[in-house]
Amino acid sequence: MAAIGSAVGLGNVWRFPYVCYKNGGGAFLIPYLIALFTAGIPLMILEFSLGHWSRSPPPLAFKKVNKKLEWVGWLSSLTPFVVASYYVVVMAWCFAYMVYSINLLWEPDAESFFFRFLGKTSGISEIGGISIPVLLGLIAIWLSIFIILYKGVDRIGKVVAITVPLPTALLIILTVRGLTLPGAIEGVSYYLTPDFSKLLNVNVWLSAYAQVFFSLSLAQGILITYASYLRRDSDISNNAFITSLADAGTSFLAGFTVFSVVGYLAYVKNVDINHLGIAGPHLTFITYPTAISLLPFASAIFGMMFYIALLTFGIDSAFSMIEPMASSLNRKWRISKFKATAIICLVGFMASLFFTTGSGIYWLDIVDHFIANFGLVTVGLLECVTLGYLYKVSFFREHANKTSDIRIGRWWDLLIRYVVPSILVMLLILSIVENLKKPYMGYPVYALIIAGALPIVFIVIASFVLQRVKR
Amino acid sequence: MSLSISAIIMLIVGVVVLYGGLAYFIYRALKSKKE
Numbered sequence: 096m097a098a099i100g101s102a103v104g105l106g107n108v109w110r111f112p113y114v115c116y117k118n119g120g121g122a123f124l125i126p127y128l129i130a131l132f133t134a135g136i137p138l139m140i141l142e143f144s145l146g147h148w149s150r151s152p153p154p155l156a157f158k159k160v161n162k163k164l165e166w167v168g169w170l171s172s173l174t175p176f177v178v179a180s181y182y183v184v185v186m187a188w189c190f191a192y193m194v195y196s197i198n199l200l201w202e203p204d205a206e207s208f209f210f211r212f213l214g215k216t217s218g219i220s221e222i223g224g225i226s227i228p229v230l231l232g233l234i235a236i237w238l239s240i241f242i243i244l245y246k247g248v249d250r251i252g253k254v255v256a257i258t259v260p261l262p263t264a265l266l267i268i269l270t271v272r273g274l275t276l277p278g279a280i281e282g283v284s285y286y287l288t289p290d291f292s293k294l295l296n297v298n299v300w301l302s303a304y305a306q307v308f309f310s311l312s313l314a315q316g317i318l319i320t321y322a323s324y325l326r327r328d329s330d331i332s333n334n335a336f337i338t339s340l341a342d343a344g345t346s347f348l349a350g351f352t353v354f355s356v357v358g359y360l361a362y363v364k365n366v367d368i369n370h371l372g373i374a375g376p377h378l379t380f381i382t383y384p385t386a387i388s389l390l391p392f393a394s395a396i397f398g399m400m401f402y403i404a405l406l407t408f409g410i411d412s413a414f415s416m417i418e419p420m421a422s423s424l425n426r427k428w429r430i431s432k433f434k435a436t437a438i439i440c441l442v443g444f445m446a447s448l449f450f451t452t453g454s455g456i457y458w459l460d461i462v463d464h465f466i467a468n469f470g471l472v473t474v475g476l477l478e479c480v481t482l483g484y485l486y487k488v489s490f491f492r493e494h495a496n497k498t499s500d501i502r503i504g505r506w507w508d509l510l511i512r513y514v515v516p517s518i519l520v521m522l523l524i525l526s527i528v529e530n531l532k533k534p535y536m537g538y539p540v541y542a543l544i545i546a547g548a549l550p551i552v553f554i555v556i557a558s559f560v561l562q563r564v565k566r
Numbered sequence: 567m568s569l570s571i572s573a574i575i576m577l578i579v580g581v582v583v584l585y586g587g588l589a590y591f592i593y594r595a596l597k598s599k600k601e
Contacts, residue, residue, distance in 0.1 A: 121576025128583055280568060287573035333595050340588040347580050500598045 098321050098334065100255040100411025101312045102342040105185060105379075108266075108405060111306060111346035112353040113374030116286055118302050119293030124347075126294065126303035131343055134518055135307040137510040138475065139318060139335040140503065141482060144491040146322025147331055147498070152422040153316035154561070156323070160486050167481055169558035171316035171474045172423050175416035176439065177550050178315070178466055180446035181459045182416065183240070185376075186409045187232030187451070188212075189402050192380060194228075196387075196398030203384035208376070209456070216453035219542050223453015230451050237444045240414045244421055245436040248324045251414070258407045263345065265404040266352055272397060273355030276390075282358015285368050286350045301525060304518045309467060310342055312412070314475035316419035323422075332499035353378065360386040376456075379405065417443065428564075457538070458546045464535055465547035468526040470554065476519040483512040 115123045149156035154168030191212070195201040202211070209215040216223040243254050273279055293299045312318060322331070353373065360382065361368045372382045387398040417439050424435035450459045482488055488508050496502050534543055569577070 121573055121580075124576055124580050284569055284573055287576050288570055289572050289576050330595060330598060333591055333598075336591040337588065337595065340584055340591065344584040344588055347584055500594055 096255045096259055097251055097411070097415065098312075098318060098338045099341045100259045101317050101321070101415035102310060102338055102412075103259070103262075103345045103408055104310075104412030105182075105189075105405060105409050106310055107342065107346040108349040108353065108408065109375055109378050111310065112286060112350040113378070114302055114306050115350055116354070116373065118299040119290040120285070121287040122289035122291045122294055123299065123303065126300045127306065127343070130300075130303040130307040130518075131339055133510055134304055134515045135311050135313070136335050136339045137507055138308075138313050138479070138515055139311060139339055140332055140495055140507065141478070141488075141491055141511055142313065142318040143322040143325075143331045143335055144495040145482065146319035147325050147329065148491065148494045149319075150323050152323060152426055153319045153419055154423050155426055156319055157481070160482065164481055164485075165562040166558040167474075167477050168316065168319075169423070169561045170477065170554060171314060171319070172419035173554045173557055174466065174470050174474055175312075175315035175317060176420045176443065177446075177462070177470070177554060179413055179416035180443050181450050181462055182409070183236050183413055183443065183447050184229065184233060184450040184455065184459060186236050186406060186413060187229045187447075188376070188380060189405045189409065190232035190235055191228040192384070193399060193402035193406060196384075196395055196402055199388060199395055199398065201380075201384050201388075201398075203381055203388055205377070205381055208380045212380075213456055214453040215456055219454050219457040219538060221454060225448065225451045226453075226455075230448075233444065233447055233451060236410070236413065237440050237447070239410060240417055241436055241440040243410075243414050244418060244440075245433045247432055251418070254414075255411055258411050262404040262407040263348075265400045265407075266345070266348055269397065269400055269404065270348060270352045270355065273352055273359065276355065276359035276362075278358040278360075278362025279355035280358065281362065282354040282356070282368060283351060285358070286354035298525075301518075301522055305522055307343075308475065308519075308522075309471065310346065311339060312415065314471050314478060315416065317415045320419045320422050321415070328498055330499050330501075331495040332501045332503060336501070353383075356386045357382060360389065363389050457542070461535065461538060461543060461546035462550060465543075465551060468530075469523070470551055472519050472523050472526070476516055476523070479511055479516045479519070483508075483516070488512060 115127070145156050145160070149159045151159060152168070153171045154165045157168035158165040192201060201207070212226065212228065214223055214226045243250055274283070308314070325334070357368055357371055357373055360371060372378055383401060384398060387394050387401065390397060417436070421432065421436045421439050424430045424438070425432050449455060482491065488511050492503050492507050534540060535547070
């Protein structure tokens with residue numbers, strides 16, 4: 096349940112529907128499902144198997160594989176921690192909008208969201224002041240993460256028992272409401288009508304693999320940590336299938352939630368759907384609230400439902416990003432869980448503060464781009480190479496088979512050793528080429544070095560340092 | 567406007583594979599728990 100909570104996050108709502116629409120609509124389901132079964136689920140089984148076998152957080156799990164590999168574990172624990180520092184800021188935006196939705200206090204236009212709410216500056220070099228509503232949301236979210244994590248795995252279990260089913264139920268209610276609105280079918284038609292010619296484009300296939308990879312919380316040490324808490328007789332393979340399909344199923348459902356309401360907005364405003372923002376912050380804080388404000392009745396209730404769903408989807412993902420580091424500090428240096436969690440949350444909060452400034456959204460965009468396209472992909476590649484080549488990958492298959500109802504064959508070894516690394520190398524090359532061709536989003540080179548390259552260099556150096564520091 | 571046949575087919579594919587698959591694996595998990 097916790098792994099499902101970690102995998103299902105904000106990205107399922109604000110990224111998948113858009114990626115699907117951009118890459119051939121319904122036809123995208125074909126590469127997406129192939130990516131899920133050839134890369135997502137096999138890599139998840141590997142991470143579950145490593146965590147379950149080692150009963151340790153990532154650094155100690157990799158150390159058990161080979162003493163020299165502890166740094167790979169630190170790398171996969173530090174990466175989600177950096178992601179959490181800005182992910183929590185997006186949750187703070189949702190928190191503020193949830194409060195606003197009580198009286199429909201938001202003004203759903205780009206001007207209001209970016210300039211009045213975030214206090215966005217005219218350029219990245221102008222830092223600007225801290226946005227107070229975002230700061231208050233940030234404090235609330237970091238405090239929640241601390242309270243959930245410091246007591247250990249039992250409290251996580253209790254929290255996810257609410258935060259996994261609740262947003263799913265809310266999403267279903269919002270979808271049903273959306274589908275009953277005029278224009279909804281036109282919206283859904285945009286989402287599902289397949290364009291099979293797109294399947295000939297290699298970028299569409301890479302997008303499918305990237306979507307699966309980022310959505311399932313792979314290469315972030317999270318699944319290794321959670322699997323280390325599983326009972327000895329837990330069914331590893333079945334857990335991997337359930338987690339992956341629940342995540343993909345939520346994304347598929349979110350497509351209906353988003354496109355039905357966007358279709359309604361296009362109908363009311365008499366514009367084409369292409370002219371409305373249907374991804375990322377634009378969808379969540381401008382398009383969706385605009386549509387909600389135009390509902391004939393109960394706008395506040397549906398607005399609140401939407402942001403509660405986002406917050407509860409996000410909170411599981413947020414605390415799962417902190418847990419590998421907290422658990423690693425706790426296990427390696429015997430620092431109490433309370434202290435370890437407090438240190439991590441405090442450092443995370445300080446780092447998050449930077450993203451609440453007027454230029455925060457620019458920095459957030461750069462860090463996210465580089466961590467997702469280089470950090471996570473490199474960690475995934477390292478996992479496949481170290482466990483697939485330097486260690487017998489068949490060992491982890493046999494370990495999974497010992498406890499699993501479904502037996503995995505030798506095909507799994509081939510996927511881990513050849514298919515998944517090849518896809519990750521292609522994703523990495525594509526990202527490098529694109530970033531070398533032109534600076535990302537036209538940002539100045541110094542900003543790309545500070546927010547893009549430096550965090551990655553910091554993570555790599557810190558991983559080796561943490562390996563060297565003795566118990 | 568209504569959904570095209572191709573969109574309906576993709577809808578059925580998504581529902582069957584994702585939700586059908588999820589239901590199947592949850593069923594297997596519950597069955598092995600009982601045993």
